[in-house]
Amino acid sequence: MSNISGIVKSARKIMRQDIGTGSDELRILQLGWMLFLKIFSDKDKELELIQDDYTSPIPVELHWDEWAANDEGMTGDELLKFVDQILFPTLGNLDLSTGNKRAVLVHEVFANNYNYMKSGIHLRQVINKLNEIDFNNSKDKHVFGQIYESFLSELQSAGTLGEFYTPRAITELLVELTNPQAHEKLLDPACGTGGYLTAALEHLKAKATTVAEREAIQHNVTGWEYKPLPYLLGNTNLILHDISLPDIRYGDSLERPLSEYRQKDRVDIILANPPFGGVVSNNNENNFPQTYRTKESADLFLILMIHLLKDGGRAAIVLPDGSLTGDGVKQRIRQKLLEDCNLHTIIRLPNSVFQPYASVATNLLFFTKGEPTKSVWYYQHKLPEGYKAYSKTKPIQLAEFDGLKKWWANREENERAWQVDIETIKANGYNLDIKNQHQPEEEQQYSSGELLELLHQSFAKGDELLGQLRKELV
Secondary structure (H helix, E strand, O other): OHHHHHHHHHHHHHHHOOHHHOOHHHHHHHHHHHHHHHHHHHHHHHHHHHOOOOOOOOOHHHOHHHHOOOOOOOOHHHHHHHHHHHHHHHHHOOOOOOOOHHHHHHHHHHHOOOOOOOOHHHHHHHHHHHOOOOOOOHHHHHHHHHHHHHHHHHHHHOOHHHHHOOOHHHHHHHHHHHOOOOOOOEEEOOOOOOHHHHHHHHHHHHHOOOHHHHHHHHHHEEEEEOOHHHHHHHHHHHHHOOOOOOEEEEOOOOOOOHHHOOHHHOEEEEEEOOOOOOEOOOOHHHHOOHHHOOOEHHHHHHHHHHHHEEEEEEEEEEEEHHHOOOOOHHHHHHHHHHHHEEEEEEEEOOHHHHOOOOOOOEEEEEEEEOOOOOEEEEEEOOOOOOOOOOOOOOOOOHHHHHHHHHHHHOOOOOOOEEEEEHHHHHHOOOOOOOOOOOOOHHHOOOOHHHHHHHHHHHHHHHHHHHHHHHHHHO
16 A cells, blocks of 8 residues: 555655646646546557457557656657647547447547646656556555545545545445445436445445356446546546446436436436536526426436436435425425435435535435335434534544444434424425424534524624723723
């Protein structure tokens, strides 16, 4: 571990000196396309040896080994010119008419990304560092996969890409509680950097006992992603988890009319952290029935996910507090969820799980399609003792959910868990934002809006008291 970790640290140190990769985010993206090409290129050469009828979509001279493997090879301006003017344009414009899915993947990655580094000398130094890792050695690859996962977690505090990363503790919990099986089709329609997909793959691989099961896993775990950068990072993530051809579709999940989906498009399991707080683009709300049209992306994703589940299919998703309340279309969407599915559990999370890119309070919703909800169990997840909030140095940990897991199989009301019947929910306008009934009001967690209001009131009160004090002193 330390050896590979040291190699990676050195590569990042070199990138810090380059004016084109001055931020964590840009360094991760730079590593993303380089790793993708190195690993993919290696795999393609292997496929050409194993399969008589396989031809790599990458032109011979653009394979990693041809231009990058020799430590004394191209460098400086010559290397920069080659990467910017030959490598990227050629791979971004591959002939897709052959229907080779691997060609489509290479095209999508290179047509939508850039070489960020501005110094060919620094670029050569980083390439040489990556060449020290043997990605054909499964131990090296596994260790690097863990390091890559830690890079992705850094994105949460590296600006605009934070929204595409779900904390590992959450992805692992949702996979564990939905317990996917080898033969089941699993989808994340907003897969970002592939956190749910890799957590599901690890879970399935640990249980697979036959070659057929391991093969099925390759084809049954799928994702959709509409932004080029997480698409690149997600594909690289899956390749590091031994998926030779990741099944991530590039495109907007909301752009297809619901009426076009057929039974064959439906899946057994959906795991997702759909984008929230976003405004739907391209009038995509018109792809949904009139009664559910809204500009709020999380609400449309909820309708899409209900639609995409098979009867008996199950979902575990993240939704903000804002999706649990509200009138009009929001209420009709919640009503549909409760009538078409059994929403059996809502886990209420503290505000700071997705810090710093979103400080809204979030919830984990678990539902099964095909039977109406009779009652909903709520479970309040509290911050660990002594924590004021989660942060980059203190992220949420899977072990914190041990109590929840024990409770999950044998449910009883306690100071953290309470049950609400459907009649109460209906009478309350299908409002699902139901506070912990076993908690004194003053202990309730406040939303960021409420905290600001309380702070505002306390400042006002403080000013008033200061004013009185001044008068008395005068």
